[in-house]
Structures are given as C-alpha cells and as structure tokens.
Amino acid sequence: MLVNRRQFDVDLEEEMHLHLELRQQDQIESGMSADDAQAAARRRFGNVTSLRERSNLAWGWEWLEHLTQDLRFGLRILSKNLVVTFVIVLTLALGVGANTAIFGLVNGILLQRLPVPAPEQIAALVIQSGESSLGALGFSYLQFVEFREQTATICEVFGSATAWRLNFTAEGHSDTLTIGGVSSNYFSALGVKPALGRLVLPGEGEHPGEPAVVVLSYAFWQKRFGGDPQVIGKPARVGGKTATIVGVMEKEFRGQFSVFEMDAYAPLSTAFDESSASNFWNSRDMHLMLVLARLKPGVTLAQAQSRFDVVSRRLAAQYPLTDKDLKVRVMDERLSRPIPYANNAFIMFSGLFLILGALVLLLACTNIANILMARASVRRREMALRAALGGARSRLLRQMLTETLLTALLGGIAGVTLGASLSYLASSTHLSNIPVRLGFGFDWRVFVYALIVVIFTAISAGLSPALHATRADVNTVLHQGGRADASGKARHKVRGDLMAAQVAGSLTLLIVAGLFVRSLRAVERMDIGFDPNQLLNVTLDPSVDNYTRIQTNEFYRSLETKVRTLPGIQSVSLAASVPMGNTLGNQSVYVEGRPVPSGQRAPGAFFNNVDPPYFDTLRIRIILGRAFTDADSETAPLVAIVNETMARRFWPGEDPLGKRFSLISDAGPFVEIVGVARDGKYRILAEDPQPYFYVPLTQHFTSQRTLQIRSSMLPELLAPLVQHEIKALDASDPVEEIQTMKESLGGTLGYFIFRLGASLAAAMGLLGLLLAIVGVYGVVSYAATQRTQELGVRMALGASPRQILALLLRQGAQLVAAGLLFGLVGAWALTRVMSHMLVGVSPSDPLTYLSVAALLSFITLLACWIPARRATRIDPMVALRYE
C-alpha cells in the first residue's frame, strides 16, 4: 500500500486543486472579483496542509513516516547544535552512568538468582538471635542435621561452612584458598553439574576421617592449572590432608554467595580436620554452617516457615541449654545476601544508594531541562511558523520529544558504557583477606533499567520545554520580530523551581556523603586498643607438614629467634588470632564459685592465644597486674589476662587479679587472672566494648599462628626478608598469608565497608555538586541574558552596577535559600535509614548539616555571582539595542 502512496498524494493534490478552482469560478460567476473569489474559496476550503496531513492519517502508517521524519530532522538539529548536544549527552552520561553502576552492583548482589535450575525454590534459613545486632551467623552442624532430617517432607536442607583461608598445595606450589566445605547433598540439591569429573556425592564426607577429596572452581582451575583436564585424580594437600582432585565445577556456579567467590569445594570432612573436628561435629555452639533449602514444588515460604517453627520448638525443648531461644527464619534466598544475617543491612544500604543515584539523575534531568528550556525559547518562532503552516500541535510536540529522546539515547549509551567501566573498576578492587567479587551484574535488567532511566529523563526533561515552545500563540510570536520572546513569568518560575530543586538535591547528596565521610573519620580515629602502624602479620600453619606439637612449638620458637636478628626489628610475637581478621569462636566462661544455674548457659567471651611479647608488639597496655612471661609454661599454673570490660562485667566492684575462671565447666580446671589489658576492638570495628581475654600459647596450643613483627622498617619491605627466613627453616613454605596490619584492617571486617560507603557517597555528592553548580550558573546567566535590555534601561536611568548586582543576586539567593531549606528537610528524612550504617556520628549530626549547607550556599552563590557580575559590565547602549 505504501508503494501507491506517492501516486495517491499526487491525486489528492490534483483533486483539491480542482475543487479550489471550481469554487473560485463559481464565485466569479456570481459576481466577485478574482482576488476575493480566490480568498473566499480558500477560506471555505480550510487549511490545505493540515487537511493533507489528516488525509495521510487515514493510512495508519503515519507514525512510521513521522518517526523517520522526526529522526531525520532531529539528527539534523542535533548536529547543528553540537555544543548543546555534547553538554546534554555528557550530563546524562554522568547521571545514567552513576545509576547503572549502582544498579549493576545491586543487581549482581541482590537481584540475580543463583545460576541453578529452578532457583525460585531455593530459600535461605537464618537463625534469628536476640544476642547480636546481626543475628547469629549460622547453624551448628548438629542443628543442621536435625533440621535436614525433620523437614525432609517439604524441602531438602543443605548447607556449607566456608573455610576462608585454607592452604592448598599441588604440584609443589601452595596457595591460600577460600574453600566451601559442603554438606553431602549440597550439589545434588542445588542441581549444579561438574564441568569435569564429579562433584561431592550424596552421602560423602559427613563423617570425620573420610578420604579427602576436592572439587576446583572453574576460575581457579583455569588460573592455576590452565584448564588442564589431566588434573582429575591428581593429589593435592588441602589444609594438611592429602586429598584427591575429583572434579571441576561448572563455569556459571561460583558459590552460594553473590559477593564471595569460592576457589574450591570439599566435603565437610575434608574442609574441617580432626583437630577442630570435635568442635565442628559435636558442639552445638559452633555456628559455622550457612544453610539453604530447596523447597519442594508448590511449597510456599510460609508453609516452610511453620514447619521450621515446629522443629525449632522441638529442639528448644530438647536442648534447653543451647537452643532455648532458637528461631529460624525461612526467607527468599536473595534477601539473605550477601551473607545470611538475620538483620540484613545490605538491602537498606542498596536502597539508600539507589535513592542517591536517583537524586543525581534528577539533577542531571534538571540541567537538561534548563538547556532545553533555553533552546525552546529560541525555537518558539520556528514552532509558531510551523503551526501557522498547518503543523498540528501534537505533531510538533512529538517532534521535539523525539529530538530529546534521541539525545537522551546517545547520553544513555555513553552512560551505560561509563557505568559498565565503573563497575568493572569496582569489580577489580582487590581485597586482602576475602575474595570479594563485585560488579558482574550486567545483564538485561541493567539495560532495561538504563532504558527506563533514559526514557524517564527524556520525558521529564523534555516535556515542559516542548509544551512551552509549542504553546506559542502564532500571532504574538510572529509579530515579535527577532526578539526571543517576552519571557513569561510562569516560565521564569519554572526555571527558578528547577534551580531550587537542584540545590535541594545536591544538598541531600552532600549531607549523606558528609555523614559517611565523618563516620569513616570517626572509625579511623577510633581507639582500637592497639597500634596498627609498622606491623607485619605473617600467618603460618606448619600442620601441613604433619608436625607434632613439639615440632610446631620448636618451629615457631626458632622462627621468632631468626626474625629478631633482621634489621630494624623492635618486637616479634605470636598469636592465634588477629583483630578484625581471623577470629576464634566464642568461649563459655565459668566463674569460680558462681555456678551457672541449671537451664542457663554460661556467659561467653572471645579470646586469643598469645605469647609473652604480644602486648609489647601490639602496644596493648596492661593496666593492672602483669603480662605473660616465659615462666607461664605448659607445666606452670594456668593463667589468663582479661580486658577491662571483662573485668568489670564478670567481677563488678572487685579486684579481678587472682580471680579464677574455667573454660570447660563449673568444676574447673581454672585459670587465674594475672593481669588486666586495655579494651580494644576485636571482631569488627563497629562493635561495642566486648569482654575478651588472653591465654598463653604454651598452655593452649594452636597450630595456625600469626607472627606479628613490629619494626622501624616499612613492613612491606620486611615481608620478603621474613619469607626468606621461613623458607630456610621449612622448605614447604607453610605461609598462608603475609600482609601488613594496615592492609588487614582494610578488609571486610575492618575499614572496608566504611571506606566503600564513604567513597561511593562522596563520588555521588561531588557529582551532584558539579551538576548543581552547572545548573545554577546556567539559570542565572540565562536569566541575565534574557534581561539584558531591562538591565540596560535600568543602567541608563542611573542604576549603579552594585544595584544591578544586588538585584540579580537577591533573586539567586532567594532560590538558593529555598533549595537549602528543602534539602535540609529531605536529607533529614532520607538519613533516618542510615542509623545502622554510621559509627560515631548521628544521622542528624548538626555539624554536618550546617557545614555542608554553608559550603553549598557559598559555592552556589558564587555560581550566581559570576554571571551576575558579568551582567553588570554590559554597556547600556549595547544592551538597549540588544535583540
């Protein structure tokens, strides 16, 4: 049909022409002059152009024609205004880029389901515990087994306990891997397949002492073995056990956590060796397992929840000592990310940053709307002319929106590219002690999101200017000559509102950023109880060599001696755990002479096994009593050092020295307190003061220890020297990790999350500030240009430049003030969700609010002042002639 269209148009033209002529003839015959007859005929006929358009509409293809017309015209306009186009595209690229980067992260961490068959059936099980703000982390193995057996009718419960840093030696080379210790039904329940060999078989590896096997992750197999298929069946040492590599995991599956990547998987019996076995397999206090369940088809979360409630109550009755308050929540697996804490702050964190992203976008939109508004005034004449020639308003509107959309699409493409590279940058962030994997979430959702963002921008930024441009009354505009237009009050108001909104949005962004930064400062200034500078940590585990206890002790002793001879060494010590690094479990404390009432649990405390120089090396002050000495040997009386909080909480108002407590039972054996150490931070930086105690390594053996070295040398330079000494002592190189204390503190349990929050928020804040400055500057300088003639008149009538400046500034200042007011209210409302994300600063911290508001008002007023000042320099004569 389209083919005949051209002919049809010609025919229509001829037909209409004939009609006009015949009418004209008739009129002449009835006595009119030729001119009058022609005018009358035209009048009776109506607007030819618009009639022709209406006739075209009949075909139903007009949208396509219009679209191609609009696109062609749009491209022409865009290429004619390259600077404007560039500014719009750049602004939008920043807005869309920030948004897609954040959305990509959130998508990767929260929204994508596990890459397994029927992922919607997977639920996460978390233990709700009143004790800690995060909720308890996991299940004990015994609890896990009980739940698996007692809920088998409705779901299959499976789980894993991650060994974050396990030594893996193959082909004479060792690595420290993150290994998922998985229950025997883990892979069958998930439904994942091996890329090579086999996975852990049902029934395998849930009894300590079974033959050790290991399954490599695809990425590790590629990286370490170059994808060699011969790797199957090869031996490897995993955490001191000789294991067989039995398979390689399929590529898509990277572990059950969306953020942490597993290097390998092993059955529980391989991942947890016998020395810790008694605890892992038999203690109800070792909450190491993170548990998921595959619900049977048709089973809802609510049904599963009620089943788990029944089992929880049964267990609580059965084991009142440990499981009295047991409460298990069954939730959508995605809501339990990145780690199944009961009280997951990550969702709120992502929500906050999505809102910040939206604010940045809003600022970008406002700027674009401003530019388009200025352009719309220029194009009013064009639009009026086109309307006079028969262009329907809807058609003109559509055309202007097409132009905006085209620009927005360009900006969107640039933005997604920017966002993708930002995400890529974020994903290559290397974190020392945990294999964090970020920013792999670029899939269709991100593109759909970006597309929605772009269309939203185009419509929200483009509609009002387009409406404005096409609202033109043909007569008025065409009679105005070359003058841009008599700027309507209403439109000035719109621009003013936009400017105030920008200031408000920017202030909100900056306040959030300010709070995060202050929180980071507070955390960094926080007293962590020891001096992390100039410290090198070397974690070793000679159990790889099947050393006996005596050999292990001897190895460490000679290592310490050797390292002390290195240049610049001030102090060397050994400890089983590093603050904010690898921490040991909670230990029950039985105070002598104060038996635990039956049916109650003994209170717990965290602890560390250290040697005598430890307090010197970390510079932890002993405020009462003494530190450990060499006299506290294996055969000497058992001793301990407690921290201030423990002393205060367990022996309130008493002298803790000489008091005794047991780690085993009310009946002892007891350890005697010989000293009190200063409080510090032990597990996470944000923790409240915790009871904590130290016991001598000689009296409480561990194989894995961290050698801590304080030296006057840069710890980074010291590392290779220490490594050399270790190799000389033991060729198999039992080093698991070398890092400076500062690096270690930068990890996920340390400063990482605070730095991430602060830098993300600061980036958004700066972006927002930049957009606001551009916006304010743009509005004021446009207003000044629009008023050039008026200003010229005022100056000609004797207004001083100072008065002109005051006039322009007053207007700007009013808008800035209104913006600040709304921004303060908005920020206050938004930051209510931040109370759990901040440390050492309240979400309504007045200092942050006021200083940020002062800074922003200074900067925005400067952005007003520059164009206003320029306006005062104009020559009145030039201004009066200004068109």
Place this chain on the structure above:
Amino acid sequence: MYRDEILPGTLYLLVLKTLARPDKMHGYEIANSMQRTSEDVLQVEEGSLYPALQRMFIKGWVTTKWGTTAGNRRARYYQLTAAGRKQLAVERSQFECVIGAITLVIEAV
C-alpha cells in the same frame, strides 16, 4: 465561518447518502450537492471532505475512477460500493437513534 456547522460524526452519513444516488460525483459536486440539498444550511469545511473520502475509500465504502468533468477537466469520481450501502444503513440508524434520544430530552418537561 464554515467550520463545525454540521453535527460531529455525521459527515460520513451525509457523504454516503449523497453518493447513494445513481450518478457518480467528484468532490466538488458532492460538496455542492450537500449544500444544495440542505438548502444552504449544511456547509462543511469543504476541504475536510477529502480526508473523509479517502478514509471511506480505504474502508472500501466507495470506489474511485478518474474521468472528465463537463468543463473537460480531469476529476476523480466516487461511487458507492455494496459495503458503502450497508454502512449507510448503519450510520442512518445510529443517527436516528441519537436524534430520537435528543428529541426526547429536549421535549421533556
């Protein structure tokens, strides 16, 4: 003014009825005929006839044929099809229904 002097939606009905006579007509004749028959009361915006005619052609209510006028000019002549006749009946009954209803309303006390 010539605009909007016929009831909205009745243009099809008027054109269909005008074409229902045996002789074919071109656009100008249709306009004149409508005006004459209505004793100069109905004056359409003459141009709007053409988009309407085109839509009717696309819908298959009329056929077209190029011919020559009395003044020996080339013109497009329109003729009603069977579908057009059917449509005329439909439009007519709808129109009568509406007019009847309007009459009832304005004559109600």
